[in-house]
Amino acid sequence: xxxxxxxxxxxxxxxxxxxxxxxxxxxxxxxxxxxxxxxxxxxxxxxxxxxxxxxxxxxxxxxxxxxxxxxxxxxxxxxxxxxxxxxxxxxxxxxxxxxxxxxxxxxxx
Numbered sequence: 001x002x003x004x005x006x007x008x009x010x011x012x013x014x015x016x017x018x019x020x021x022x023x024x025x026x027x028x029x030x031x032x033x034x035x036x037x038x039x040x041x042x043x044x045x046x047x048x049x050x051x052x053x054x055x056x057x058x059x060x061x062x063x064x065x066x067x068x069x070x071x072x073x074x075x076x077x078x079x080x081x082x083x084x085x086x087x088x089x090x091x092x093x094x095x096x097x098x099x100x101x102x103x104x105x106x107x108x109x
Contacts, residue, residue, distance in 0.1 A: 001025070003049075004032050011072075012042040018049035021057030030060045037064075041072030048078035053086060065095055075099050 002025035003018040013036060021029060037043065043064070053061075061076075068074040077099045079087065087093045 002028060004029060006032065006036060008036060008040070011040055012044075013037065013040045014044045014046060016046040016049070020052040020054075021050060021060070022052060022054040023056040026054070026056040026060045029057070030063075033060070033064055037067065040068075042075075043068050043072065044075045044077055046077050047080065047083060050080070050083060053083050058086075058090060058092065061092070061096065073097065 001019045002021055005016040005018070007014045007016075015029075015032070017029070019025070045061075045064075065074050075097045079098055084093075084098075087096065087098065
């Protein structure tokens with residue numbers, strides 16, 4: 001299960017993902033992104049509550065990164081250690097702009 005919360009305001013969008021981004025849920029995220037990125041130049045994807053990402057989820061991130069590189073910036077924030085390990089193993093740390101949680105939010109929950 002994946003919950004997608006989004007906030008969009010004047011060229012800026014924040015997508016907060018909660019749950020699992022996998023083969024079953026990645027089409028939902030892809031649909032939401034395709035429907036909402038018109039005119040967006042600054043996209044932040046907040047992974048604070050994302051528990052898991054599969055290769056299907058990585059594919060959505062890669063296609064989103066390619067689309068945003070043409071018109072603005074994609075930042076990924078609040079990545080947990082498990083997902084960061086996946087990013088490191090797959091080389092996504094070289095592709096994505098990953099903002100450490102401590103720089104994005106000045107508080108701990």
